[in-house]
Amino acid sequence: MEGNIILDFLFSGEVIATFILLVLTINTLRDVIRAVGWVPRGCKYSGIIYGKYDESLLISVFKELGVNKKSVEIKLSHLRDGENLQYPVSKLIALLSKYIFKFDEELDYGKMTVVSSNYYINTMEASHNTEDLNLMCILINKLIKSNYDTKYPDFILTPKNGNPILGKKFAEINRIISIIGKASDDNSRARVDQSNPEVFSKLFLMNFEGSQELFKKLKKENEKGKSFWGVAIDCNASGASSLLKMIDEFNNIMQLSEYNVEKVQHAYILFRPDTKEDVDKKFSEKDYKLYRYFDLNEDLKADLYAQKGDKEYLNLYTEDKQQINMFKGKLEENDLIKTKEN
Numbered sequence: 001m002e003g004n005i006i007l008d009f010l011f012s013g014e015v016i017a018t019f020i021l022l023v024l025t026i027n028t029l030r031d032v033i034r035a036v037g038w039v040p041r042g043c044k045y046s047g048i049i050y051g052k053y054d055e056s057l058l059i060s061v062f063k064e065l066g067v068n069k070k071s072v073e074i075k076l077s078h079l080r081d082g083e084n085l086q087y088p089v090s091k092l093i094a095l096l097s098k099y100i101f102k103f104d105e106e107l108d109y110g111k112m113t114v115v116s117s118n119y120y121i122n123t124m125e126a127s128h129n130t131e132d133l134n135l136m137c138i139l140i141n142k143l144i145k146s147n148y149d150t151k152y153p154d155f156i157l158t159p160k161n162g163n164p165i166l167g168k169k170f171a172e173i174n175r176i177i178s179i180i181g182k183a184s185d186d187n188s189r190a191r192v193d194q195s196n197p198e199v200f201s202k203l204f205l206m207n208f209e210g211s212q213e214l215f216k217k218l219k220k221e222n223e224k225g226k227s228f229w230g231v232a233i234d235c236n237a238s239g240a241s242s243l244l245k246m247i248d249e250f251n252n253i254m255q256l257s258e259y260n261v262e263k264v265q266h267a268y269i270l271f272r273p274d275t276k277e278d279v280d281k282k283f284s285e286k287d288y289k290l291y292r293y294f295d296l297n298e299d300l301k302a303d304l305y306a307q308k309g310d311k312e313y314l315n316l317y318t319e320d321k322q323q324i325n326m327f328k329g330k331l332e333e334n335d336l337i338k339t340k341e342n
Contacts, residue, residue, distance in 0.1 A: 088142050088341055089331070090316055090324050092270055092293050093304070095135060098313030099126050102305050115238045115274050119301040123235040123270070127165040136270060137170045140233055143268045143291050146341050155214055155230035157181055157250055157264060159242040162234040170233060177217065179230075180209040181246035204253050218259040229262035234269050239277050240290060243267050247288060265289065271296060275336070295336045303327065 099122045106116045126132040144153070155177035158167025164180045171178030182189045189207055204211050218228060232247050247264050254261045265288050272279065272295040283290045296304075307314060307323045314320040331337050 087316065088139050089293050089328055089337060089339075090321075091135065092139055093324050093327055094314045094316045094320075095126065095132060096121050096123075096271070097304055097308045098132070099123060100301065100305050100308070102302075109238075115276065117274065117298060117301065119273075119298070119305060121236070121273055121296075121301070124163055124165070127163055127169075127235070133166065133169055134173075136166055136235060137173050139270055139293070140166075140170060140268050141174070142341055143293070143339065144231065146339070147266070147291070152176070153230045154217070154228045155179055157208075157230060157232040157246055158234055159183060159246050160209070161242055162237075166235050167233060177214050177230075178210050179214060179250075181250065182207045182209070183242055183245070204257075208250065208253075215259075218261065222260045227260040227262055230264055232264060232267040234267070236271050236273055236292075237269050237279070237290070238272060238274050240267070240269075240272075240279050240282065243269075243290070244282065244286065244288070248286070266291065268292070273301070274298070292338050293341075294331050294338055297334070297336070300327075300330060300334070300336070303330065 101120045101122065103118050103120070106118055107120060108114050108116050109120060123136070126136065152174070153176055156167055156171055157179050158164050158181070160180045161183045167180060168178045205215075214228075221228065232243055234243060237243055247267065251263050254263075267283070267288065267290045269290065269292045271292050275295050275297045279290060304327060307327060311320070314324050316324055328337075
């Protein structure tokens with residue numbers, strides 16, 4: 001009898017109306033908080049307040065502009081993946097498909113380590129495309145953060161005969177110092193006896209562009225007892241001789257200085273365009289390590305070019321995803337994926 005009375009009360013019109021009013025009040029309060037921004041995004045309970053508010057807002061705006069829902073969802077998926085850094089190997093495959101070229105006759109590229117191939121992947125050209133440059137920075141960032149959970153580099157080194165555009169943009173995004181190292185055969189390079197401590201700072205300023213900013217911060221932070229550390233980055237490397245020489249010289253010069261700078265030991269690139277040299281052995285012999293997503297051989301470059309066909313590039317957010325996954329599978333079969341971040 002008492003149970004029936006309770007049920008009658010719970011399902012009475014007055015209680016239901018009160019419950020609906022309470023839900024509407026809470027929802028209205030959420031709308032106000034979201035609009036004003038009282039609760040910071042990213043805090044412990046921000047998901048309760050915001051949910052998919054931003055995404056719903058974007059969809060409604062795009063609809064008003066006449067963009068269909070499917071296109072909006074594809075674009076939002078792309079933005080979410082970029083923010084969360086998911087599918088890095090697949091994204092890199094798609095990117096490289098846009099900049100791979102085929103030649104009927106073999107061409108040689110690389111100076112210190114000469115490589116012959118019928119294919120060339122022009123990541124320098126990719127650096128002149130804002131969206132692609134940002135993606136390359138995100139991918140490099142993913143590699144670095146996979147190794148360092150609690151700290152981040154104070155500076156990055158990039159060879160001047162590598163991809164200095166990437167280095168500068170990467171440093172700008174992450175608000176760290178960018179240093180561009182001149183190769184040993186660069187005509188503008190200053191040459192002097194490096195064993196003389198009197199000239200080390202001048203030598204450093206001339207051959208490592210951007211080092212003046214590093215010096216300023218070193219003087220300030222070393223007084224507080226803070227040590228500086230950095231990594232080397234580039235878009236790709238064959239034999240990676242330029243990277244090795246630059247790291248060696250930077251470390252040698254810093255040993256002559258009075259500043260507290262840790263030895264640079266790690267280098268990060270997106271990929272290697274060939275597998276003709278044991279580059280990992282070259283790095284390990286110097287107690288260095290080269291990180292990247294994958295290596296390519298001639299057969300795989302030919303396959304990537306063929307997969308692209310007449311398209312401008314393979315698009316991860318269309319039916320091309322199947323081709324990209326197949327290519328990724330071939331990388332795995334050939335043991336050429338060099339990172340767990342895939």
